[in-house]
Amino acid sequence: MLQFPLWKRLLITGVTAVILLMAMPNLFYPRVERHNDALKTIETSGETPELAADVAGWPSWLPSSLVNLGLDLRGGAYLLADVQVADVYADRMDNYWPEVRDALRDERDTVGAIRRIDAPVGELQVRIGNPDGMARALEVVRGLSRPILTLTGAGAQDIEVSGSGDVLTLQLSEAEKRATDDRTLQHSVEIVRRRVDEVGTREPSIQRQGDTRIVIQVPGIGSADELKSLIGTTAKLTFNPVVNRTTDPDANPGARNLLLPSMDDEGVYYIIEQTAVVTGEELTNAQPSFDQNGRPAVSFQFNPSGARKFGDYTRDNVGSPFAIVLDNEVISAPVIQDHIPGGSGIITGQFSIEQSNELAVLLRAGALPAEMTFLQERTIGPELGADSIEAGRIATIVAFVAVLAFMWMSYGLFGLFANIALIVNVGLIFGLLSIIGATLTLPGIAGIVLTVGMAVDANVLVFERIREELKTARGPARAIELGYEKALSAIIDANITTFLTAVILFALGSGPVRGFAVTLGLGIMTSVFCAIFVTRLLIAVWFDRRRPKTIEV
Incomplete structure (x- = not known):
């Protein structure tokens, strides 16, 4: 009408x-933008006269939501990253080894002594002492497999087990590899987004491209190198038993051990067991803090599963050194003084305040499941x-x-x-x-x-x-x-x-x-x-x- x-x-x-x-x-974009940035900074770092002036530059009773400007309008950094999904296969096999070892130990009368041997990346090979028990060994290990809960892999198992002579070989099935690739890409996208969000950049665009690639666009960041330093670190944290300490960079660590440099002491190397007791994936929180001497450090807290494993190990190994490993470097190797049942602890080292903050951000966001190779990088002014x-x-x-x-x-x-x-x-x-x-x-x-x-x-x-x-x-x-x-x-x-x-x-x-x-x-x-x-x-x-x-x- x-x-x-x-x-x-x-x-x-x-x-x-x-x-x-x-x-x-x-209509007042620069003024409102300074107002919003100042409010976020005050929440995290406290108020200063300059920040207070920026906040006062826009009335608090008026709306302050802005249209975010994209990379092509604001400038920033662009990265095309390729995720090395094959690295995850090797980690999966390492995680399977304790289960396989314990299962075959129960059948020692049939299969004989067992020993893990070197194998191609993505495979787990075990030599058994009695080749006549291979059929039983295959049956036992196949019983450890789990069904794949995906539409494309319905009815399939996650591992394939085969035997030749006295060597049993275990690897991921093709259906599980596809599912693992998909989970790895999704996890990588989420971890990258968390790390970028931690530093407060506006509206990053983080998208999967193809089977193994991720496109990362972050408006307002200074350069592609700055973005790479933020997300390029795997930040893979593990807690491993220490076998020995040496100054020989060519020392033979032995089977299933690793020779890693110390982050604090130049020229010092640690021989540690390859299988970790607890990993950073079981962390629930990490915050910058100070140790008892007032030096910058990072405090952490495990989830219930990680807390149980951490507590059991510290109870059974009082007096033994325990390596805290970050990205294949030993950042600290303290001696276990007492049982730690609460699942919390502190990472000490020669950190600056900025380094402790950065490490806490990386650990809090989570570890990248696989290494990233940067194929393209651009800085847009x-x-x-x-x-x-x-x-x-x-x-x-x-x-x-x-x-x-x-x-x-x-x-x-x-x-x-x-x-x-x-x-x-x-x-x-x-x-x-x-x-x-x-x-x-x-x-x-x-x-x-x-x-x-x-x-x-x-x-x-x-x-x-x-x-x-x-x-x-x-x-x-x-x-x-x-x-x-x-x-x-x-x-x-x-x-x-x-x-x-x-x-x-x-x-x-x-x-x-x-x-x-x-x-x-x-x-x-x-x-x-x-x-x-x-x-x-x-x-x-x-x-x-x-x-x-x-x-x-």
């Missing part, structure tokens, strides 16, 4: 005003982003002016109503982007420019229908009412098909395509809202005031 009830007028006006209010901080913003701004202004001029010249006063709704429409897009915390990229600006051109399509359909109704000698009010009613189905049909296209682009596309799809989808929703409600409300208010006998569209 042309006559809007009061509740509907208030609802349309209220929704529009709230969303435009959410868009307003983007903020100057390029500024040029992109300027180009996008010019394109938007040109499109805006052209559309405004066309609508005014074509439809006169009604075109002016459509132009007001178009300005409101762009404000609504930025308001919604701020509300959902979306990231604006250069393709996203292209989506906004496209929306500016498409936004008036609905008004064109309505105005042309009003022209047709006026030709049938209907009154102005009835012509406007029928124009909106008869154009509504065409407006909805046209915009639904375009919105479905945006949804498909978002679901199947990569980062830049998704940025375009988000702004296009939001633009479609705001365009329909403005055409059906905002423009119609403007015409209704004007008609109530003027009561014209005739109108020209």
